[in-house]
Amino acid sequence: MIRLFRANNFRCLEKVELELGPRFNVISGANASGKTSLLEALAYLGRGKSFRGASTAKLTRHGESEFVLFGEVGRAESTVTVGVRNSREGLEVRVGGENAAGAAALAGALPLQVIDPEVHNLIAGGPELRRRFLDWVAFHVEHDHLAVWRRFRRALKQRNAALRARSSEAAIRSWNAEFLELAGQLDTSRRRVLDLTIDSLKEHGLQLLDAELGFEYQQGWGREKELAEALESSLDRELQLGSTQSGPHRADIKVIYDERQARKLVSRGQQKLLASAMILAATETAQAALERPLVLLLDDPAAELDGESITRLVSAVAALGCQVVATSLAPEALVFPERPVMFHVEQGRITAQA
Numbered sequence: 001m002i003r004l005f006r007a008n009n010f011r012c013l014e015k016v017e018l019e020l021g022p023r024f025n026v027i028s029g030a031n032a033s034g035k036t037s038l039l040e041a042l043a044y045l046g047r048g049k050s051f052r053g054a055s056t057a058k059l060t061r062h063g064e065s066e067f068v069l070f071g072e073v074g075r076a077e078s079t080v081t082v083g084v085r086n087s088r089e090g091l092e093v094r095v096g097g098e099n100a101a102g103a104a105a106l107a108g109a110l111p112l113q114v115i116d117p118e119v120h121n122l123i124a125g126g127p128e129l130r131r132r133f134l135d136w137v138a139f140h141v142e143h144d145h146l147a148v149w150r151r152f153r154r155a156l157k158q159r160n161a162a163l164r165a166r167s168s169e170a171a172i173r174s175w176n177a178e179f180l181e182l183a184g185q186l187d188t189s190r191r192r193v194l195d196l197t198i199d200s201l202k203e204h205g206l207q208l209l210d211a212e213l214g215f216e217y218q219q220g221w222g223r224e225k226e227l228a229e230a231l232e233s234s235l236d237r238e239l240q241l242g243s244t245q246s247g248p249h250r251a252d253i254k255v256i257y258d259e260r261q262a263r264k265l266v267s268r269g270q271q272k273l274l275a276s277a278m279i280l281a282a283t284e285t286a287q288a289a290l291e292r293p294l295v296l297l298l299d300d301p302a303a304e305l306d307g308e309s310i311t312r313l314v315s316a317v318a319a320l321g322c323q324v325v326a327t328s329l330a331p332e333a334l335v336f337p338e339r340p341v342m343f344h345v346e347q348g349r350i351t352a353q354a
C-alpha cells in the first residue's frame, strides 16, 4: 500500500504530491490532463519501467533533464520509502534509504498490477505477455524464481550463440545439461504457480464473464515428450534457424472455453474482462503469499465496457481488498463499496477533492 506519492518532471507532471487512501482512490480529469501519466508514474515506481511501453528517456518532462519519483509504502507496522531518479547518469533506485538494484528491488518493495486499455493484449497478443503474467506471480510466490529465470536466460543465450556459430553438435550438446536443469526448474515453478492461481482464475472468469474457463500451461515443447528428446530431434532445424526451438521460453497459457463462449470472446470488451480476470487472480495469489494488500492501478477501466461489465469489474476489484487507484473521465461511473478518495487533474496539476 502506498500512502504518499510524489512525482517530479515525469511526463506532463511538473510537481505533484498525493496522499492516497488505503482502499479506493479515483483520479478524474479531462482528456490529456495527465491521468494516465500519474498512473504510469506510480507504476514506474513499482516496476522501473512504463506500462505504456515507452522508453525511460521519453518519460522525462519536455525541457527537463531528469525525473524523480518517491513513495512511502506502508507495511503492517512499518513504512519503507521507495525512490527513483532517472537522469543522464541513468536510473538510480533507492529502497529504505539505500541504493538498490533495479526493477526487482522496486517490485519487491511496491508490488503492483495494472489494468489499462491495452490489457486485452494479454488474451489477443502473443505468448510472451502470458509468460510474463505467470512469472510475475512466481516472482512473488517462489523466492528463487527470478534467480532461476535469469540463469535460464543466460543458458539459453549461450546455447543460441553456439547454434548461430554453427558449432559442432558435440559443442552444442555440451550446453544441454545446464539448459535442461534450469528449464526443468522453471517449468516446475510455473506449473506450481498456475496450480496455486487456478481456482482464483476460474472464480474470476465466472464472476466477470459468467463463463466456465479452463487454463492450461503449455510447456513450450511437444506434449508427452521429454525436453531432452525434443532438443535432440530438432537439432538440425535449430542449426538452420540459429535458435533453440524448445523450452520454457516458448511456453504459453491456453485459455479453454467452449464454442458458445468462443463467440462471446471475440469482442475487445470481453477480452478485456478475461484479461482482467487473470490480473485479479494474479493479484489475489501474490497478495495471499505476501500477506499484505497490493496496489492495483486501473487506467480508464470503463473504456470498452458496458455498464453491467463495469459494475462486475469494480465489485471484483473491491472484493480483493487491495489498494486501488483508478482514473476516469466520469468518476461517477465507478461505484465502489465505500467512498473513494478523489483527486482532480488539470494540465498536469493535481488537487485533492473534499
Ligand SMILES: Nc1ncnc2c1ncn2[C@@H]1O[C@H](COP(=O)(O)OP(=O)(O)O)[C@@H](O)[C@H]1O
Pocket (backbone or CB within 6 Å): 010, 011, 012, 013, 029, 030, 031, 032, 033, 034, 035, 036, 037, 038, 058, 059, 060, 061, 062
Ligand atoms: N515527456 C513529456 N513531457 C511533457 N508532456 C508530456 C510528455 N509526455 C506526454 N506528455 C503530455 O501529457 C499530457 C497528458 O497525457 P496523459 O497522461 O496520457 O493524459 P490523460 O490520460 O489524462 O488523457 C498529454 O498532453 C501529452 O502530450
Ligand SMILES: [Mg+2]
Pocket (backbone or CB within 6 Å): 035, 036, 037, 300
Ligand atoms: Mg489516459
